[in-house]
Amino acid sequence: MAGFRNRWRKPKLRKKYGFPTIFIQAISAFILNSYFYVFKRPSLYQGKGKGLICPSLNCYSCPLAYTSCPIGIMQHFAIIRQFPYYLLGWLGLVGVTTGRAQCGWICPFGLIQDLLYSIGRIRLKLPKWTIYIKYVVLFGMIPLSFITLDPVFCEYICPAGTLEAGIPQVLWISDYRQLVGHLFVLKVSILVIIVLLSILIKRPFCRTLCPLGAFYSIFNKISVMRMKVDMDRCIECDLCQEVCPMDIKIYENPDSLECIRCNKCIRICPTNAISVEIFGKEKRLESKLVVKKRE
Amino acid sequence: MRKGIQVLIIIGAIALIVIGLFHNEFTEVIRRGNLICFECIGIG
Numbered sequence: 001m002a003g004f005r006n007r008w009r010k011p012k013l014r015k016k017y018g019f020p021t022i023f024i025q026a027i028s029a030f031i032l033n034s035y036f037y038v039f040k041r042p043s044l045y046q047g048k049g050k051g052l053i054c055p056s057l058n059c060y061s062c063p064l065a066y067t068s069c070p071i072g073i074m075q076h077f078a079i080i081r082q083f084p085y086y087l088l089g090w091l092g093l094v095g096v097t098t099g100r101a102q103c104g105w106i107c108p109f110g111l112i113q114d115l116l117y118s119i120g121r122i123r124l125k126l127p128k129w130t131i132y133i134k135y136v137v138l139f140g141m142i143p144l145s146f147i148t149l150d151p152v153f154c155e156y157i158c159p160a161g162t163l164e165a166g167i168p169q170v171l172w173i174s175d176y177r178q179l180v181g182h183l184f185v186l187k188v189s190i191l192v193i194i195v196l197l198s199i200l201i202k203r204p205f206c207r208t209l210c211p212l213g214a215f216y217s218i219f220n221k222i223s224v225m226r227m228k229v230d231m232d233r234c235i236e237c238d239l240c241q242e243v244c245p246m247d248i249k250i251y252e253n254p255d256s257l258e259c260i261r262c263n264k265c266i267r268i269c270p271t272n273a274i275s276v277e278i279f280g281k282e283k284r285l286e287s288k289l290v291v292k293k294r295e
Numbered sequence: 296m297r298k299g300i301q302v303l304i305i306i307g308a309i310a311l312i313v314i315g316l317f318h319n320e321f322t323e324v325i326r327r328g329n330l331i332c333f334e335c336i337g338i339g
Contacts, residue, residue, distance in 0.1 A: 165332070170338070280298065
């Protein structure tokens with residue numbers, strides 16, 4: 001390790017490292033929200049596609065959405081007092097195969113936060129304890145929905161729902177505009193706070209509030225797709241943390257509950273120390289970073 | 296050990312999906328997804 005430390009100097013970051021991830025995130029967001037027929041008849045998609053549960057947070061009341069939101073469905077089953085076999089089976093299957101990769105590759109709200117952070121100039125860090133709030137949200141919303149018969153997360157918190165469904169539906173359908181009240185103001189305020197924080201902090205919603213991320217994170221330690229760090233090659237330059245949307249040092253814990261498997265750290269690593277492991281087989285991607293040898 | 300747990304969870308998850316389909320949960324998800332969620336849009 002010391003040898004590598006002496007031979008490489010910390011390179012300057014280039015913006016290209018995040019390109020494939022953002023490209024795939026944009027395509028996923030487009031595919032999940034591509035019901036353009038809605039422009040002929042304002043409402044939302046109503047068909048069998050809604051029986052499919054989106055692996056990421058994507059509001060089913062978004063006029064363009066083809067699939068159902070897993071968190072909305074989870075609360076709905078709590079309200080109707082029915083055990084959600086299909087939902088838990090699906091989320092378990094997705095979680096055990098890829099861990100939190102959906103957050104890094106598919107989630108439209110994750111993409112929005114990544115784009116907002118890329119325009120910011122001032123950088124702030126989140127206190128470490130805040131990452132545990134999402135577990136309180138996950139394990140609190142189900143009994144609360146069960147007791148109050150309301151989807152509490154969707155109703156009082158979800159900024160993705162406000163952005164993808166609330167604002168477009170209210171702007172588009174005049175009848176809904178008559179019904180706007182304190183709740184809408186509260187939800188828009190939460191969205192504005194999250195948007196402003198996203199400019200300053202990496203993915204504040206995913207790291208602190210997202211119950212779906214909390215659910216998938218439980219699978220990170222046992223998922224088929226995992227990160228691997230060769231500590232003999234690692235020079236602890238912390239470039240991985242600089243590009244990481246979740247602000248983690250992957251070499252400290254490759255199975256971190258926060259890792260969203262976006263692979264940005266693999267592409268930036270100057271010594272190719274980070275790789276991805278699928279079913280125990282190591283897949284090594286070449287780093288896109290060109291570093292100069294110390295003279 | 297890890298592979299064993301992975302296989303067990305995958306089998307369990309597929310079993311849960313099948314049980315869910317037998318309980319008509321797919322239809323229930325379609326029904327819920329087809330309704331506009333007034334809580335989600337903040338006017339509930």
